[in-house]
Amino acid sequence: MTSALLEVLLQTLISGILLGGLYALIGIGMTLIMGVMKIINLAHGELMMVAMYVAYWMFVLFHIDPYLSVLIATPLLFFLGVGIQKFLINPVLKVDSILPENQVILTVGIGMVLANLATIFFTADYRSTPVNYATSAWYLSDYWRSSPIELSLSVPWTVSFGFALFITVALWFFLTKTDAGKSIRATAQDMETALLMGVNVKLMRVVTFGIGSGLVGAAGCLFIPIYYLFPSLGGQFTLIAFVITILGGLGSTVGAILGGLILGIFESMTATYVGMGWAPVGRFAIFIACLIFLPGGVASLLRRKRLGK
Amino acid sequence: MLEIRNIDVFYGDVQVIWDVSFEVKEGEVVALIGANGAGKSTSLKTVSGILRPRKGEIVFDGVQIDKVEPYKLIERGLVLCPEGRRLFVEMTVEENLDMGSLKGEAKKQREKSKEMVFGLFPRLKERSRQLAGTLSGGEQQMLAVGRGLMSKPRLMMFDEPSLGLAPMLVREIFAVIRKIREEGTTVLIVEQNTKQSLAIADRAYVLETGKITLQGTGQTLLSDEHVKKAYLGV
Numbered sequence: 001m002t003s004a005l006l007e008v009l010l011q012t013l014i015s016g017i018l019l020g021g022l023y024a025l026i027g028i029g030m031t032l033i034m035g036v037m038k039i040i041n042l043a044h045g046e047l048m049m050v051a052m053y054v055a056y057w058m059f060v061l062f063h064i065d066p067y068l069s070v071l072i073a074t075p076l077l078f079f080l081g082v083g084i085q086k087f088l089i090n091p092v093l094k095v096d097s098i099l100p101e102n103q104v105i106l107t108v109g110i111g112m113v114l115a116n117l118a119t120i121f122f123t124a125d126y127r128s129t130p131v132n133y134a135t136s137a138w139y140l141s142d143y144w145r146s147s148p149i150e151l152s153l154s155v156p157w158t159v160s161f162g163f164a165l166f167i168t169v170a171l172w173f174f175l176t177k178t179d180a181g182k183s184i185r186a187t188a189q190d191m192e193t194a195l196l197m198g199v200n201v202k203l204m205r206v207v208t209f210g211i212g213s214g215l216v217g218a219a220g221c222l223f224i225p226i227y228y229l230f231p232s233l234g235g236q237f238t239l240i241a242f243v244i245t246i247l248g249g250l251g252s253t254v255g256a257i258l259g260g261l262i263l264g265i266f267e268s269m270t271a272t273y274v275g276m277g278w279a280p281v282g283r284f285a286i287f288i289a290c291l292i293f294l295p296g297g298v299a300s301l302l303r304r305k306r307l308g309k
Numbered sequence: 310m311l312e313i314r315n316i317d318v319f320y321g322d323v324q325v326i327w328d329v330s331f332e333v334k335e336g337e338v339v340a341l342i343g344a345n346g347a348g349k350s351t352s353l354k355t356v357s358g359i360l361r362p363r364k365g366e367i368v369f370d371g372v373q374i375d376k377v378e379p380y381k382l383i384e385r386g387l388v389l390c391p392e393g394r395r396l397f398v399e400m401t402v403e404e405n406l407d408m409g410s411l412k413g414e415a416k417k418q419r420e421k422s423k424e425m426v427f428g429l430f431p432r433l434k435e436r437s438r439q440l441a442g443t444l445s446g447g448e449q450q451m452l453a454v455g456r457g458l459m460s461k462p463r464l465m466m467f468d469e470p471s472l473g474l475a476p477m478l479v480r481e482i483f484a485v486i487r488k489i490r491e492e493g494t495t496v497l498i499v500e501q502n503t504k505q506s507l508a509i510a511d512r513a514y515v516l517e518t519g520k521i522t523l524q525g526t527g528q529t530l531l532s533d534e535h536v537k538k539a540y541l542g543v
Contacts, residue, residue: 179411182400182407185397185399186397189398189399192391193396194408195358195359195380196379196380196389197409197460198384200378
């Protein structure tokens with residue numbers, strides 16, 4: 001393989017991993033909600049869009065860096081999620097309906113309302129945060145003068161990836177080391193028994209929806225320096241999160257991380273070797289392949305290994 | 310300690326428990342026996358708050374609990390060791406034990422209780438980092454009992470603890486239940502294994518199609534003609 005080809009391959013792989021890390025953060029939020037609520041939150045991308053507008057206006061109005069906005073948008077989205085769960089989804093759960101999945105349909109509606117509110121308030125214009133480091137990059141040759149190949153790392157992509165990694169690790173600690181985190185996992189595995197063990201299941205549902213929303217809110221802030229913003233961008237990210245959730249295995253956090261990375265790398269490869277416009281096609285090719293060949297997602301492979309089945 | 314007074318319980322529109330009353334006194338082992346579908350498990354689920362009685366009341370320690378949020382009961386010292394073990398299979402043995410001690414005094418005593426449980430079931434200690442789903446049936450039942458004990462219960466309810474276990478393990482589980490009682494915990498047990506449960510019970514109630522048809526001490530019921538014919542197969 002010539003060094004030029006290797007260069008392209010490595011560069012593509014790097015972009016894929018960076019993108020995948022951010023995708024993982026979006027996917028984890030959806031998968032957490034899926035695990036505890038047993039519903040797909042189809043307003044997930046729209047929640048991210050809300051966080052992106054928060055980060056955008058924080059920058060434009062108060063010159064607050066999008067990375068700092070993580071600390072503002074995440075709690076804001078947490079409470080938005082809590083509110084949605086408490087005042088919209090919970091009442092619907094109580095209603096006997098001919099549609100068993102009416103909470104899912106409700107989330108579609110919530111997504112539409114959010115997207116249209118954003119259009120009303122912020123117009124349908126495309127915007128991007130004019131952060132001054134948006135196009136800066138680190139080059140391998142700056143650090144290693146005699147390097148046979150040249151690789152670059154975009155500064156905002158790398159920083160965003162770092163933040164995503166940090167948040168994911170923090171979440172992992174919360175879920176495995178604290179009683180509250182264990183209670184959330186227990187609720188996802190067996191709600192009735194969790195209730196018997198003294199877990200306030202109703203509260204856990206509300207909190208989980210909040211955490212899932214907070215995570216995607218953080219992801220929104222991390223996307224602002226590297227992506228443009230418009231009110232209807234949510235749908236696309238809802239689909240991405242959905243694909244990751246399926247790819248990872250419904251409700252599995254580790255699965256969602258791996259699913260996000262796989263999707264990121266796969267999209268990046270498709271963009272480089274097939275064509276920019278084909279990346280979304282690659283996304284659905286892998287989605288369908290997963291449904292056919294690995295219906296339980298990555299999590300089913302992990303489970304097989306750990307449970308010896 | 311626990312009094313069930315004239316409860317009616319429904320699944321949707323179908324009534325499964327008819328005017329059932331029984332009581333468990335402090336320090337006793339009480340058994341509910343009966344055939345499949347007689348309403349034994351339903352009774353326990355109603356006591357633990359997962360189902361609600363449409364009529365009647367349930368009193369624990371002099372307090373009416375049938376309207377208390379079910380997750381608050383474990384803190385009052387009432388715990389159910391559910392049918393089919395119902396472990397958190399994708400959590401480790403140790404995490405499952407942690408789940409039994411989320412609140413109050415039980416949480417403070419967590420490490421001590423863990424030692425106690427590991428003393429009772431040394432196998433669990435060896436496997437403390439393993440996922441609960443990888444345990445054998447017998448070990449899973451021990452973990453389910455251990456998880457219940459972690460809550461420092463004053464009344465422990467067992468729903469079919471011997472279900473699906475080999476005869477040797479059945480004996481072991483009943484030995485453990487006896488031990489739990491000796492340490493001062495009151496026990497309410499629901500079983501299809503009539504002989505074993507009557508043997509350890511101070512008193513027992515026979516449930517048939519959602520009604521209590523017989524009651525008495527374990528020994529009286531063991532020698533009762535109807536019980537013998539219907540449940541002991543002699």
